[in-house]
Amino acid sequence: MIYIAIILIGILIYLVYATVNINSQVYLKAICKGDSSQNKIAITFDDGPNNKFTTNILKSLSKTNTKAAFFIIGKNIQGNETILKQTADEGHIIGNHSFAHSFGYDFNNVEEFILDTEMAQRKIQAIIRTTPLLFRPPYGISTPKMGRAIKQLNLTTIGWSVRSMDTTLKRKDDLWAKVKSVKGGDIVLFHDSTPFMAEFLEEWIPQCQQNGLEIVGLDELLNIKCYA
Numbered sequence: 245m246i247y248i249a250i251i252l253i254g255i256l257i258y259l260v261y262a263t264v265n266i267n268s269q270v271y272l273k274a275i276c277k278g279d280s281s282q283n284k285i286a287i288t289f290d291d292g293p294n295n296k297f298t299t300n301i302l303k304s305l306s307k308t309n310t311k312a313a314f315f316i317i318g319k320n321i322q323g324n325e326t327i328l329k330q331t332a333d334e335g336h337i338i339g340n341h342s343f344a345h346s347f348g349y350d351f352n353n354v355e356e357f358i359l360d361t362e363m364a365q366r367k368i369q370a371i372i373r374t375t376p377l378l379f380r381p382p383y384g385i386s387t388p389k390m391g392r393a394i395k396q397l398n399l400t401t402i403g404w405s406v407r408s409m410d411t412t413l414k415r416k417d418d419l420w421a422k423v424k425s426v427k428g429g430d431i432v433l434f435h436d437s438t439p440f441m442a443e444f445l446e447e448w449i450p451q452c453q454q455n456g457l458e459i460v461g462l463d464e465l466l467n468i469k470c471y472a
């Protein structure tokens with residue numbers, strides 16, 4: 245009896261792990277890192293665009309001559325259209341990060357996942373005039389239904405190998421410790437809703453370069469197409 249209970253608890257833990265961990269590859273094939281024998285890394289920003297911090301982040305990226313990827317929430321585009329256009333115009337990669345980024349996203353059925361993702365695609369397309377091929381699920385969640393939806397939509401799912409936890413930090417200095425182990429091949433997850441991000445990037449990017457790391461776009465790191 246006790247063995248059956250242990251096995252059932254083990255299965256349950258595995259299913260939860262597979263759902264909340266984008267690196268698990270159980271329900272959704274996600275690319276979470278590049279070739280670690282290279283000295284290249286990519287940086288990514290989720291949850292924008294926003295009119296508080298995104299523009300300053302773009303400024304810091306431009307100053308340091310750095311190309312990044314922005315995973316856009318469809319509903320955040322309204323009122324921030326020029327910021328999204330500027331992001332794409334400045335050569336950054338634009339990906340889909342769902343339309344609603346809703347709480348309970350993981351309980352969607354296949355049709356709901358498809359509708360939500362397509363709605364974000366249309367909003368992004370209307371501004372950047374091209375169709376993103378890259379998708380990152382909210383909260384790094386993956387479910388069997390989401391896996392089927394994203395496969396049907398022919399999108400490439402991008403995860404991360406370094407999660408900076410920037411949204412939980414209060415001070416810029418705390419972020420250094422979170423990304424200190426970054427190495428070749430890594431995909432780093434940041435958010436453009438983090439107030440001190442722009443300032444951090446202007447210090448951290450030159451430090452990466454001094455350490456021999458080259459920050460490149462996801463297309464170059466992973467040798468993939470970002471637009472249809």
Ligand SMILES: [Zn+2]
Pocket residue numbers: 290291341345381382383
């Ligand atoms: Zn998000």
